[in-house]
Amino acid sequence: MYEDFAHLYDALQTDVPYDKYAEYYEEAIERFGGKKGLCLDLGCGTGSLTLCMEERGFDMIGVDSSVEMLNAAREKGGSILYLNQDMRSFELYGTVGTVVSSLDCMNYVTDLDDLTKVFTLVNNYLDPKGLFIFDMNSEYKLKYVLGDNTYVSDGEDIFYSWQNSFDARSRICTFYLTFFEKAGDMYRRFDEEHYERAYSVEEVKGALEKAGLEFVGAFDDLSFDAANKESERIFYIARECMK
Numbered sequence: 001m002y003e004d005f006a007h008l009y010d011a012l013q014t015d016v017p018y019d020k021y022a023e024y025y026e027e028a029i030e031r032f033g034g035k036k037g038l039c040l041d042l043g044c045g046t047g048s049l050t051l052c053m054e055e056r057g058f059d060m061i062g063v064d065s066s067v068e069m070l071n072a073a074r075e076k077g078g079s080i081l082y083l084n085q086d087m088r089s090f091e092l093y094g095t096v097g098t099v100v101s102s103l104d105c106m107n108y109v110t111d112l113d114d115l116t117k118v119f120t121l122v123n124n125y126l127d128p129k130g131l132f133i134f135d136m137n138s139e140y141k142l143k144y145v146l147g148d149n150t151y152v153s154d155g156e157d158i159f160y161s162w163q164n165s166f167d168a169r170s171r172i173c174t175f176y177l178t179f180f181e182k183a184g185d186m187y188r189r190f191d192e193e194h195y196e197r198a199y200s201v202e203e204v205k206g207a208l209e210k211a212g213l214e215f216v217g218a219f220d221d222l223s224f225d226a227a228n229k230e231s232e233r234i235f236y237i238a239r240e241c242m243k
Helices: 004-008 018-031 048-055 067-074 112-125 139-146 201-210
Strands: 038-042 059-064 081-084 096-101 126-137 150-154 158-167 172-183 186-197 213-220 233-240
Touching: 018 048, 018 096, 018 126, 038 048, 038 112, 048 059, 059 067, 067 081, 096 112, 112 126, 112 201, 112 213, 126 139, 139 158, 139 172, 201 213, 201 233
Parallel strands: 038 059, 038 096, 059 081, 096 126
Antiparallel strands: 126 233, 150 158, 158 172, 172 186, 213 233
């Protein structure tokens, strides 16, 4: 996953408002008593948000399981420590003031017990009362918006199709991605499959609390309004409890 796709990722993510994400994280830290300083970007990908956070004065660490994505991140510069680790078993050298995770990385953890493990590790590496801020695709989005739909994009040098299949029993949405990348007078084809699990707010809250974190709230996309039944992207905020 994210092997051949890594070098195309940024070209296909030009509409992602990284500045708004960083602004949201800063405002959440101010609203809920966090502190600016050392910050972990968990599932940092190609590091666009990580670099944006560094430019806002955070000391950044980026963790991702894809070597190819991290190579792309390092090419962007900055003084960021990047670590090639699985978020289900990551290790840091010490604690951090804030942990963020963006663009539905947590949906890629498709087992509830594994999700709780990730949350437990986050709690272990957070400073006292540090904040954990992350977003997830909602069950409504994965089931009804993406569902069994197909999307096609025909760019100048890249054509791709994105077919979705939602399994109601497992609550896993499978993304079948087919890319055709222009290479001289020909096109190179490659395929990837991605899997995201749908979680209810109650399940996420329960996993956070089981991991020892204090649930602060679940909010509609990039806002501090309570998430509702038709929210497509939900931002969760949790706080480290005094150990």
